[in-house]
Amino acid sequence: MLTTLLRDSRALAALAVPLVLTQLAQVALTTTDTVMMGLLGTRELAAGGLALVIFNQLRTMGVGLVTSVGNQIAAAAARAEQAAADAGAGGVPDAAVEGRREDVRAVVRASMAVATLAGVAGAVLMILIGQVLVTLGQDAAVVELTQTMLLALAPGLLPCLWFQAVRQFTVGMRRPQALLRITLASIAVNAGLNWVLIxxxxxLPQLGLTGIGVATSTVHLLSFxxxxGSAxxxxxLSPLLTLNAAKADPATVKRLVGLGVPIAATYGSEAGFFSVTALMAGAFGPAALxxxxxxxxxxxxxxxxxxxLSHAASIxxxxxLALGRTEDARRIRNTALACAAAVMAVVGVAYLSVPGLVLRPFLDSGSDQALTIATQLLVVTAFLQFFDCAQNIGVGLLRGLDDTKxxxxxxxxxxxxxxxxxxxxxARPLGLDTLGIWLGLLTGLATTAVxxxxRYSSSLAARSDTRSAVAPA
Known part of the structure; x- marks a missing residue:
């Protein structure tokens, strides 16, 4: 059993590790923008931060719309490979193989159509949101800078979502290696463009804060x-990659949107959940926040x-399942959870043994009260992250079943x-303050994970029973 787990873990890691490193590189990308804003001044940081919050919220929702593309590509590609193998054995005609490959191309075209529609709609909505910020009680001087920043960021949403569509294609084909190289390169390019345009x-013209927005949009275009080009x-990949969104099949577009809307809503719901808890923490004072x-x-x-891990397990x-291997799909769940538990255990040990070292990059050493509170929260977080990771994997597993709702x-x-x-x-009636908020977070994430x-186990069991019922005697 251990041998099987190790073998499955290596197979999962081959896809998961490049994706994890790409995700971490993207965090570094946004961190670079924030650091550059801070160098310009407090007002610029406030305005730029507000603009990025709006951009990232719309970007996240747009990414959700195309996230299921990877699953659809993986299933279509698996069927194409199976057809090719059968053709080699004389089981199916070559036309059937080409038909399966055309299924992959159809998903790619539809994904580009969805990304294009989402990018245009999101860009327009981004600008409109900027126009109403003053009515939401924001400082007028900050809003003026934010609006200019949003105008610079809006065009970048379209290539950003095109990039995500092609990314899902490469992940679905289980060839994501170029993602990491491109994302790492984009960090350096973004930092250089930020400095030059600021x-x-x-x-070049001195654009100040707006230069960061222009740089970000440019980097999204260059990354796409x-x-x-790499694909x-x-x-x-090349024979299957087609960007002609105008020829997208309406039924395939409708299917992707039907799968993507719940994912986008899930991403928005999770972001909103953590945003509300941040507001709750702020009510206990600056140190707590x-x-x-x-x-x-x-x-x-x-x-x-x-x-x-979630994306890799989902794919x-x-x-x-496209190949009819239900038992292997069940084993993927166990493998992903075991890998997650191993990583989270190492992180948890660090949180509990050297909390001061872990928190040093984020908290001023002179803020003793904040450091004390954060150290207490790390104890909860050491356990919370097991459930946070498990619930994200659970969402990905269900996405693998095409069950996003x-x-x-x-x-x-x-x-x-x-x-x-x-x-x-x-936090309130029981008087645990910020610690209570994080215990509540743990409770919510644990409930969600379970x-x-x-749900994944019961859905797999139902599929297995259905296959058994229709199997020839």
Whole structure:
């Protein structure tokens, strides 16, 4: 059994590790922008931060719309490979093989159509949101800078989502290696463009904060071009990669949107859940909010491991089910959870043994109260991250079953019906303050993880029973 687990773990890691590292590199990308904003001044940091919050919220929702593309590609590619193998054995005609490959191309075209529609709609919405910020009680001087920043960021949403569509194609084909190289390169390019456009060096205009927005949009465009070029140079990917969104099949587009909307809603729900708890922490004072923010950033960084494992497990489930291997799909769940537990155990030991070292990059050493609170929160976080990782893997596993609606419904229950009331009850009536908020977060994430994994098991069992019922005697 251990031998099987190790073999499955290596297979999962081959896809998960590049995705995890890519996710961490993307965190570094946004961190670079934030650091550059801070160098310009407090007002610029406030305006730029507000603009990035709006951009990232719309970007995240758009990414959700195309996230299921990887699963659809994986299933279609697995069927194409099976048809090719059968053709080699004389079982099916060559036309059937080409038909399966055309299924992959159809998903790629539809994904580009969805990404294009989402990118245009998101860019327009981004600008409109900027126009109403003053009515939401924001400082007028800050809003003026934010609006200019949003105008610079809006065009970048379209190539950003094109990049995500091609990314899902490469992941679905289980060839994501170029993603990491391109994302790492984009960090350096982004930092250089930020500096040049902020200060107007090499004869370029001095754009200040707006230069960061222009640089970000440019980097999104360059990243898309680089990933597309890399895929076209890949002999396995090139014949299947087509960007002609105008020829997208309406039925395939409708299917992707039907799968993607619940994913986008799930991402939005999770972001909203953590945003509300941040507001709750702020009610206990600056030290509590600083501690909450520092620990939340740690959780966000480590969460990228969960994202990579979730995507890899999800893609592999889609592939195994397309080939009719239900038992292998069940084993993928166990492998992903075991890998997650191993990583989270190492992180948890660090949180409990050297909390000061872990928190040092995020908290001023002179803030003793914030450091004390954050150290207490790390004890909760050491256990919370097991469930946070498990629930994200659960969402990915269900996505592998093309079941995105159940994931959304369950996260609503876990986050909002259980987690948020528990956080309020523990923080307020029971008087645990910020510690109570994080215990509530733990409760909500644990509930979500249990419900998601139970749903996956029952769905797999139902599929297995159905296959047994229709199998020839």
């Amino acid at each position: 200060h107007g060096t090499w004869g 071009v680089a990933l597309y 076209k140079r890949d002999s396995e 600083a501690a909450h923010t520092a620990v939340n950033q740690l959780v966000y960084i480590v969460f990228q491991v969960a994202v990579g 592999n489930v889609s592939r195994e 159940s994931g959304f419904r369950i996260t609503l229950i876990g986050y909002w019906a259980v987690g948020l009331p528990a956080a309020w009850l523990l 419900l998601l994994l139970r």
